[in-house]
Amino acid sequence: MTFKVFLQYILPHRALSRVVYWATRWTFAPWKNFLISQIVHRYQVNMTEAAQPDPLAYPHFNAFFTRKLRPDARRADASPTALLSPADGRISQAGPIVDGRIFQAKGQDYTAAELLGDEAAALPYQRGRFVTIYLSPRDYHRVHMPLRGELKETVHIPGRIFSVAPFAVEAIPRLFARNERLVCHFEGEHGPFAVVMVGAILVSSVATVWDGLVIPPYASSIRRKSFSGQNISLDRFSEMARFNMGSTVILLLPEGSAELDALMSQQAIQVGQRLGELRHT
Numbered sequence: 001m002t003f004k005v006f007l008q009y010i011l012p013h014r015a016l017s018r019v020v021y022w023a024t025r026w027t028f029a030p031w032k033n034f035l036i037s038q039i040v041h042r043y044q045v046n047m048t049e050a051a052q053p054d055p056l057a058y059p060h061f062n063a064f065f066t067r068k069l070r071p072d073a074r075r076a077d078a079s080p081t082a083l084l085s086p087a088d089g090r091i092s093q094a095g096p097i098v099d100g101r102i103f104q105a106k107g108q109d110y111t112a113a114e115l116l117g118d119e120a121a122a123l124p125y126q127r128g129r130f131v132t133i134y135l136s137p138r139d140y141h142r143v144h145m146p147l148r149g150e151l152k153e154t155v156h157i158p159g160r161i162f163s164v165a166p167f168a169v170e171a172i173p174r175l176f177a178r179n180e181r182l183v184c185h186f187e188g189e190h191g192p193f194a195v196v197m198v199g200a201i202l203v204s205s206v207a208t209v210w211d212g213l214v215i216p217p218y219a220s221s222i223r224r225k226s227f228s229g230q231n232i233s234l235d236r237f238s239e240m241a242r243f244n245m246g247s248t249v250i251l252l253l254p255e256g257s258a259e260l261d262a263l264m265s266q267q268a269i270q271v272g273q274r275l276g277e278l279r280h281t
Contacts, residue, residue: 133250
């Protein structure tokens with residue numbers, strides 16, 4: 001075990017994340033300008049895509065981090081049957097779900113039931129497809145709909161807040177099924193699908209377009225919220241949520257609903273880019 005991985009086990013995850021939550025909302029100009037400038041230069045953030053291209057015009061660091069893009073900065077794939085990427089970032093892994101197990105990294109996997117916190121909810125995905133996308137600090141941090149869907153339920157699952165950087169994903173068993181996360185269950189024309197927003201150290205804050213800030217507060221037990229009958233339908237490519245800081249999005253699809261393209265690990269991806277082809281079920 002490397003020292004970086006060892007630190008992931010001993011650091012006070014939630015305490016650090018709470019400190020970062022408030023620090024990234026401090027409007028003191030020298031502080032927020034320092035943080036923003038560090039990220040822009042270190043990660044070479046492309047501010048020409050932003051609706052507000054001046055990085056120092058944002059009132060605090062989190063406003064910069066969750067910045068809107070220009071309307072023409074991202075486009076949905078022209079084919080109406082294309083499965084769209086829900087996030088900017090890099091493909092961590094993608095492929096078939098084998099007997100309910102999802103590949104994390106070489107020598108590491110976890111079950112769909114563990115990820116969703118529910119054996120019954122995982123049944124449609126036993127032989128389905130998954131796509132895991134890692135968002136780095138340089139990426140656009142709003143998450144969009146991969147296809148049209150009606151929101152049925154959200155499940156806030158408590159857990160650790162390990163880093164989701166590649167070094168941790170390769171070393172920490174069942175990482176995505178252990179971190180705090182928000183599971184969003186949808187029903188679409190091609191059957192059910194789930195979008196899972198996975199928290200990470202210094203990063204574990206999630207807001208949705210229908211509920212506002214959901215994490216924090218952090219959960220001590222599984223929290224379910226039903227939206228059945230509320231007719232919350234989100235169009236393909238529309239914004240659904242955002243990470244206040246970056247993390248990982250996992251998309252689950254049932255068997256027969258879509259065929260994925262030949263997606264490669266560490267392949268760069270953008271919101272609206274084609275991931276595969278939807279199939280009517």
